[in-house]
Amino acid sequence: MSDYNFAYLDEQTKRMIRRAILKGLAIPGYQVPFASREMPMPYGWGTGGVQVTAACLTPDDTLKVIDQGADDTTNAVSIRRFFEKTAAVGVTQATSVATVIQTRHRIPEEPLNEDQILVYQVPIPEPLRFLEPRETETRKMHALEEYGLMHVKLFEDISQHGQIATAYAYPVKVEGRYVMDPSPIPRFDNPKMEMSAIQLFGAGREQRIYAIPPYTQVVSLDFDDYPFEASKADGACALCGADHTYLDEVIVDDDGGRMFVCSDTDYCESRRQAGHIGEQGTPYGKDAA
Amino acid sequence: MELTALSGGFENTAHQSATAFRAIMNVMARPGVIETVTGAVPPKGLSTAAGSLLLTLCDPETGVHLAGELDSEPVRDWLTFHTGAPIVAAPQADFALGAWDDLLPLTQYAIGTDQYPDRSATLIVELPALTQSGVTLTGPGIRDSAQLSLPALEPFRLNAALFPLGCDFFFTAGDKIAALPRTTKPEPTPCM
Numbered sequence: 001m002s003d004y005n006f007a008y009l010d011e012q013t014k015r016m017i018r019r020a021i022l023k024g025l026a027i028p029g030y031q032v033p034f035a036s037r038e039m040p041m042p043y044g045w046g047t048g049g050v051q052v053t054a055a056c057l058t059p060d061d062t063l064k065v066i067d068q069g070a071d072d073t074t075n076a077v078s079i080r081r082f083f084e085k086t087a088a089v090g091v092t093q094a095t096s097v098a099t100v101i102q103t104r105h106r107i108p109e110e111p112l113n114e115d116q117i118l119v120y121q122v123p124i125p126e127p128l129r130f131l132e133p134r135e136t137e138t139r140k141m142h143a144l145e146e147y148g149l150m151h152v153k154l155f156e157d158i159s160q161h162g163q164i165a166t167a168y169a170y171p172v173k174v175e176g177r178y179v180m181d182p183s184p185i186p187r188f189d190n191p192k193m194e195m196s197a198i199q200l201f202g203a204g205r206e207q208r209i210y211a212i213p214p215y216t217q218v219v220s221l222d223f224d225d226y227p228f229e230a231s232k233a234d235g236a237c238a239l240c241g242a243d244h245t246y247l248d249e250v251i252v253d254d255d256g257g258r259m260f261v262c263s264d265t266d267y268c269e270s271r272r273q274a275g276h277i278g279e280q281g282t283p284y285g286k287d288a289a
Numbered sequence: 290m291e292l293t294a295l296s297g298g299f300e301n302t303a304h305q306s307a308t309a310f311r312a313i314m315n316v317m318a319r320p321g322v323i324e325t326v327t328g329a330v331p332p333k334g335l336s337t338a339a340g341s342l343l344l345t346l347c348d349p350e351t352g353v354h355l356a357g358e359l360d361s362e363p364v365r366d367w368l369t370f371h372t373g374a375p376i377v378a379a380p381q382a383d384f385a386l387g388a389w390d391d392l393l394p395l396t397q398y399a400i401g402t403d404q405y406p407d408r409s410a411t412l413i414v415e416l417p418a419l420t421q422s423g424v425t426l427t428g429p430g431i432r433d434s435a436q437l438s439l440p441a442l443e444p445f446r447l448n449a450a451l452f453p454l455g456c457d458f459f460f461t462a463g464d465k466i467a468a469l470p471r472t473t474k475p476e477p478t479p480c481m
Contacts, residue, residue, distance in 0.1 A: 016348075060308075198314070
């Protein structure tokens with residue numbers, strides 16, 4: 001018998017989170033306040049996502065955790081181990097096998113299906129927070145659907161940089177009503193948010209939960225003459241050759257040498273397994289190192 | 290208090306409520322989908338699905354309104370023993386439970402406020418049967434359109450028109466459950 005209650009949280013806490021998730025799904029894009037708990041990890045390490053995942057997990061689930069697309073970074077590994085220990089659920093790195101995917105700042109490249117749940121870790125859930133620091137005011141702005149300030153911000157981007165320079169946490173409007181922060185995912189991922197899986201967002205320090213049901217309209221804010229563009233670095237993955245995925249830039253020496261690699265490690269690996277080789281790649285299973 | 294009020298709860302609360310919640314979340318996220326929820330053995334008059342839903346979501350922090358015939362001694366005792374939820378009047382209810390006619394009028398329930406639309410009631414409507422036919426549904430969570438045997442049409446259209454305010458609904462029959470959030474737009478199904 002485990003020393004922990006299933007999935008760490010006590011039942012009363014899970015009920016409270018579950019009620020917030022249901023209201024979040026009923027009002028897509030609206031941030032539902034919830035009584036976030038202290039978790040055995042610091043704020044900023046995904047305490048909100050962890051609480052949402054804990055409230056959703058069943059013993060039959062297979063969990064995948066990614067941090068900036070990677071399964072093998074500290075944050076992803078520690079959260080995966082946390083749930084292995086406290087919920088005894090199966091874990092995987094393969095996107096297609098997972099039933100619950102907790103993510104920090106990426107949406108997997110492989111399209112998700114109806115039986116999957118994507119849980120986002122959110123640092124600042126309020127899209128208007130950097131424009132208006134007072135919660136009393138931003139709450140009123142959401143109530144009145146007063147989103148002019150956000151368009152001014154995007155317009156200022158254009159007047160200063162000649163284009164909308166917001167590259168991540170690019171604001172979206174959900175189902176024609178609430179402007180929502182998609183968490184700091186690259187704007188390359190924004191179009192993927194109209195998906196067949198359930199998307200849940202948890203912000204632990206800020207004590208907010210919000211959600212997007214499947215097949216919900218998610219529109220990235222833009223202007224008629226400056227339409228939204230999902231951008232990525234020019235180039236192809238050095239390992240698998242993919243030119244349609246979101247790329248990380250990796251500095252490889254002290255002389256400015258660099259390479260681009262897929263940010264989604266599972267997707268990159270499955271492409272290499274399938275025989276795709278990038279410029280600096282080696283056939284799968286025959287790593288140079 | 291009858292002894293029967295003490296039985297019929299979850300035997301393994303953590304696992305059974307987790308499994309039940311997944312079904313509950315899935316129907317709320319996908320209006321028109323019908324799922325099975327089990328675990329509770331509620332007193333006579335209350336369905337397995339409604340009983341399991343109450344055990345999964347209710348506790349001393351949620352006021353529950355019992356409407357019509359379900360406002361009975363056995364149901365009150367069972368709910369109080371297993372969840373600790375206070376029994377309240379309709380305007381104060383976080384959850385309201387009853388047959389469709391007993392729950393009316395819908396105007397008596399909380400629909401949230403402009404700034405906190407989440408502070409609204411969730412109604413649990415006990416139905417004799419639940420099928421994917423009848424009213425046509427469109428909206429978030431539905432790919433093209435779905436059908437569900439709603440007990441009425443006009444009250445749900447009026448509720449949807451209140452968005453982002455409004456009530457949210459679960460429908461239960463036996464061990465089956467379906468849901469209708471305020472975002473769903475119900476329309477009469479055109480005759481073939």
